[in-house]
Amino acid sequence: MMLDIQSGVSRRSAFAIGLFVVVMLVLPLLVNAYVVSVLVVVLFSAYLGQAWNVMMGFAGQLSLGNALYVGLGAYASAALFVHYGLPPWIGMLAGMAAAGIAASLIAALSFRFGVTGVYFALLTISFAEFTRIAFDHVDWIGGSSGLFLPVVTLDHDDLLHLRGSPAMFYYVLLALVLSALAFSHLLLRRRVGLYWQAIREDQAAAQALGIDVFRYKIAAVALSAVMTAVAGGLMAFYDNNLYPDTIFAVSRSIDIIIAPIIGGLGTLFGPILGAIVLTMLSETTTNVSASLGVNGLKQWIYGASLLVIVMLQPAGLWPWLKSVLKLDGVR
Amino acid sequence: MQAMTAPLLEVESISKRFSGLQAVDTVSFAVPRGAIVGLIGPNGAGKTTIFNLIAGVFRPDAGAIRLDGVDITGLRPDLACTAGIGRTFQVVRPFGALTVLDNVMVGAFRRTTSPSEARRSARQILERVGLADKASAVASGLTLPERKRLEAARALATGPKLLLLDEVMAGLRPVEVDLMVRVFADLSREMGLAILLTEHVMRAVMALSHHIVVVHHGQKICEGPPEAVARDPKVITCYLGASRATA
Numbered sequence: 001m002m003l004d005i006q007s008g009v010s011r012r013s014a015f016a017i018g019l020f021v022v023v024m025l026v027l028p029l030l031v032n033a034y035v036v037s038v039l040v041v042v043l044f045s046a047y048l049g050q051a052w053n054v055m056m057g058f059a060g061q062l063s064l065g066n067a068l069y070v071g072l073g074a075y076a077s078a079a080l081f082v083h084y085g086l087p088p089w090i091g092m093l094a095g096m097a098a099a100g101i102a103a104s105l106i107a108a109l110s111f112r113f114g115v116t117g118v119y120f121a122l123l124t125i126s127f128a129e130f131t132r133i134a135f136d137h138v139d140w141i142g143g144s145s146g147l148f149l150p151v152v153t154l155d156h157d158d159l160l161h162l163r164g165s166p167a168m169f170y171y172v173l174l175a176l177v178l179s180a181l182a183f184s185h186l187l188l189r190r191r192v193g194l195y196w197q198a199i200r201e202d203q204a205a206a207q208a209l210g211i212d213v214f215r216y217k218i219a220a221v222a223l224s225a226v227m228t229a230v231a232g233g234l235m236a237f238y239d240n241n242l243y244p245d246t247i248f249a250v251s252r253s254i255d256i257i258i259a260p261i262i263g264g265l266g267t268l269f270g271p272i273l274g275a276i277v278l279t280m281l282s283e284t285t286t287n288v289s290a291s292l293g294v295n296g297l298k299q300w301i302y303g304a305s306l307l308v309i310v311m312l313q314p315a316g317l318w319p320w321l322k323s324v325l326k327l328d329g330v331r
Numbered sequence: 332m333q334a335m336t337a338p339l340l341e342v343e344s345i346s347k348r349f350s351g352l353q354a355v356d357t358v359s360f361a362v363p364r365g366a367i368v369g370l371i372g373p374n375g376a377g378k379t380t381i382f383n384l385i386a387g388v389f390r391p392d393a394g395a396i397r398l399d400g401v402d403i404t405g406l407r408p409d410l411a412c413t414a415g416i417g418r419t420f421q422v423v424r425p426f427g428a429l430t431v432l433d434n435v436m437v438g439a440f441r442r443t444t445s446p447s448e449a450r451r452s453a454r455q456i457l458e459r460v461g462l463a464d465k466a467s468a469v470a471s472g473l474t475l476p477e478r479k480r481l482e483a484a485r486a487l488a489t490g491p492k493l494l495l496l497d498e499v500m501a502g503l504r505p506v507e508v509d510l511m512v513r514v515f516a517d518l519s520r521e522m523g524l525a526i527l528l529t530e531h532v533m534r535a536v537m538a539l540s541h542h543i544v545v546v547h548h549g550q551k552i553c554e555g556p557p558e559a560v561a562r563d564p565k566v567i568t569c570y571l572g573a574s575r576a577t578a
Contacts (some may be wrong), residue, residue: 191449193442194429198437201426208386210412210441210489283364292545 040050043173049271051227057266060200060221073232092233132248158220264316345394369540387411417491427471438488
């Protein structure tokens with residue numbers, strides 16, 4: 001008898017996934033406004049991690065500049081709204097296109113000239129950085145003093161214009177995270193997903209098996225960028241303000257990659273688990289250090305905790321949790 | 332009708348120089364349809380370079396390579412594969428984190444975009460090379476003989492017209508060598524698959540090859556049927572040294 005390893009999400013795993021979705025759906029109804037705002041942070045982090053995971057986790061291409069695509073998505077949707085009153089969803093499409101084109105150009109340039117690995121990562125940082133500096137000098141989008149969205153007080157949520165309560169953003173982001181989860185699952189089961197993993201494992205061997213490595217690598221980078229731009233658009237409308245120095249910040253690019261690494265690179269649930277654990281850790285350490293009145297204690301505890309997690313579970317928390325909970329067939 | 336009678340692979344006076352070293356020097360040979368040809372020679376003779384020239388890793392400085400009448404000289408490795416060249420690497424390169432089945436599916440996807448179709452043909456090939464029971468094992472956990480078979484299975488899955496086997500027997504025990512020899516002899520006979528192999532395990536080369544090409548210092552020194560090549564004084568000289576040959 002032959003066991004088909006591909007078909008196999010066990011009933012136990014299916015139940016666990018269902019339970020997770022239900023809990024995420026009802027959670028905002030049960031908790032206070034502070035917790036909802038923390039959950040919004042969790043979902044932003046989870047989704048950005050999922051998008052980064054497509055290029056690094058699946059295809060093995062290291063980007064340390066994904067803030068570039070966050071910024072392009074944010075500025076496209078905010079500027080088109082402020083100047084022309086276009087709904088953010090339209091602006092987001094423009095942002096996705098801009099991010100996709102920028103990513104394809106960066107990737108095509110790098111891979112054509114054999115810039116890979118850490119050198120590719122450096123190049124992604126530099127493109128994010130000079131975009132940040134360039135945006136500081138564009139008056140149309142407010143330059144370095146920032147772009148502000150008019151704050152309106154509504155008695156109802158306006159989904160079309162993304163004006164409303166944190167709970168509305170929570171549900172929009174949850175839909176996005178669950179879509180990214182399903183999409184990633186689909187990608188991994190198809191030819192493109194297997195090709196990406198082959199490239200990640202051994203590029204020369206992948207090429208010898210007929211894979212157009214150049215094209216597939218660009219596709220991974222571009223897809224990751226397009227996904228990332230959506231989060232940028234939402235972020236602009238959630239925060240209501242935009243500064244080149246924060247949206248394109250190197251520290252944002254670093255934040256994006258920590259959740260999927262802690263959760264489990266290349267896995268489906270790793271970025272989500274990583275985001276939950278890291279955001280909770282960050283909130284707890286902030287509260288602890290505030291109550292003790294010691295400045296800088298937060299960073300210290302946060303850093304030490306990351307170190308412990310990476311030392312104990314180098315492959316990430318999700319593979320470990322999965323085996324503890326005996327969840328078969330989920331990645 | 333000329334395409335039917337012409338050899339499958341024609342290598343015509345190819346040369347390759349690496350900064351100061353003439354790795355391959357105007358080498359010509361052919362692989363007829365359905366034939367198994369052995370490419371032998373001492374270490375450093377240029378065998379792997381010839382493979383890499385055929386598979387598109389390097390472009391020859393001069394000369395031409397034709398597969399099935401089509402010029403494939405200097406084609407990129409993925410395009411050489413698409414043209415019908417399947418290859419294994421001397422130092423095995425499995426996709427370590429993937430399962431054995433997924434490894435072979437990567438190859439099988441060259442001929443189909445359907446995952447179920449790729450899975451089916453990957454399973455058939457694993458069956459052939461005797462790795463079916465390892466299908467769901469992670470490739471990095473395989474033993475060396477298993478990795479060698481996986482390497483061949485992956486290349487076979489791309490549906491090649493010509494299979495290049497770069498020392499797939501090295502490091503195997505005699506029983507395992509015999510198993511591999513049988514697998515490839517069967518494949519060639521049943522599917523009409525042409526094979527070009529380099530090998531240090533002479534027993535395997537002699538048992539498998541219909542025709543043998545000997546290279547030394549980047550040059551072809553002789554070719555012919557296995558028995559004739561084994562008796563050729565030039566071959567004995569290059570393998571064993573001049574004094575022994577003349578003694």
